[in-house]
Amino acid sequence: MNTLGRSGVEVGPLAFGGGGIGNLYTAVTDEQAHEAVAAARRRGIRYFDTAPHYGLGLSERRLGEALRQYPRSGTTISTKVGRRLEPADGIGDDLANGFAVPATHRRVWDFTADGIRRTLEASLERLGVDRVDVVYLHDPDDHAEQAFREGYPALEELRAQGVVGAIGAGMNQTALLTRFVEDTDVDVVLCAGRYTLLDQSALTELLPAARRRGTSVVIGGAFNSGLLADPRPGSTYNYAAAPPELLGRALRLKSVAEGHGTTLRAAALAFCAAHPAVASVLVGARSAAEVDDCAEQFHRPPPPSFWRELRETGLLPPEAPVPADRTEEPS
Structure with a gap:
């Protein structure tokens, strides 16, 4: 906890x-x-x-x-x-x-x-x-x-x-959440859709500010409203039709995940949880089956080789923390 x-x-x-x-x-x-x-x-x-x-x-x-x-x-x-x-x-x-x-x-x-x-x-x-x-x-x-x-x-x-x-405050943007972190004594901010495998805008100011201030971050929208759960024509990104370039990127991420014996859903959840400022990853579910799937994916994180390939191919910036950073630290 x-x-x-x-x-x-x-x-x-x-x-x-x-x-x-x-x-x-x-x-x-x-x-x-x-x-x-x-x-x-x-x-x-x-x-x-x-x-x-x-x-x-x-x-x-x-x-x-x-x-x-x-x-x-x-x-x-x-x-x-x-x-x-x-x-x-x-x-x-x-x-x-x-x-x-x-x-x-x-x-x-x-x-x-x-x-x-x-x-x-x-x-x-x-x-x-x-x-x-x-x-x-x-x-x-x-x-x-x-x-x-x-x-x-x-x-x-x-x-x-x-x-x-x-x-705290909950929003789909980072600028105002950063202001809440820096200018008030909120305990937590809920950041939806701005720290995912497709959008790391929270990495620039919000997450570093939260670390400095001791403010917790809850991440929502790990799947960017659907694209990172099931990338295909017609998938949604931020509650609208996904632009072709983002769909292509999501499909590349999915292909890399499958090549390492994991799923894009598992990778999306693991990425959000890996940042040290993040206290919890919030996932919406409307059925028992969706809950079961999210829990199973969350507890089966991708192998370190998956994260290495994302960085090597430019699909993930090197400064974004991943679970493998912790597992590969010297004891």
Whole structure:
């Protein structure tokens, strides 16, 4: 287990992302969602992440229901604030925002102190818990000043009151996350899609800053929304059709992996976990089968020869840490 910053909150190296059980893109049943969470528990996963944004609260409700049968102690739950849910007319669906659910609510961007507290209170009710372990400011890209001026101090106060154990920010970019690391006392940042086999932009400033400051990093989007899980024509990269050059690069990575008796999925997960600033790798799953596959891939890392070939062929920069760097260190 790894501790998030100086918070005392512990997470395992592999975590469960709750977007899928919030009906991301396509619907899953309550039973399938609960089976996915049960599979994660069976595989030793104890850190579960969700957000009000995921299915307009559906992910939080399903996660809370599924975890209710397990001891709260030893389970780490994170959720997010910044999108407050307000009742809507329920006409139509939420597919424009990526979720196959009825449009029962609308999202309101709100990083005010009051909005943070109200959003968290609603999340606790949906989850059926009296506290969560981690709260992230969720995607404050276009609301940065309000997030720093009002949202972050509100989280600091909630942490001091013991309502939450650790606080941070979660985004799909590195610049603003680096600012959170350098200018605040966040315990952790969640960086999605910016530290993968195809995109190492977090390596330039964010990860070094996190190391200097003792801030933990959780990596999401290890598969870049699908391309690194199954590269083929039509695969998605950052939730859109993959550009031809990136598809070609992913196919080359897959070919090298297979040549070393491993899989691209295993390599993608192992790469994210190898950086010393990274406390956990967050993988979204919508079924027990997906959870089982991710766990199996995570625990079968590629051999050192695979990483050597990636560096020798220019598919990976030499400064990016890989698992083989640790195994090959002199004793």
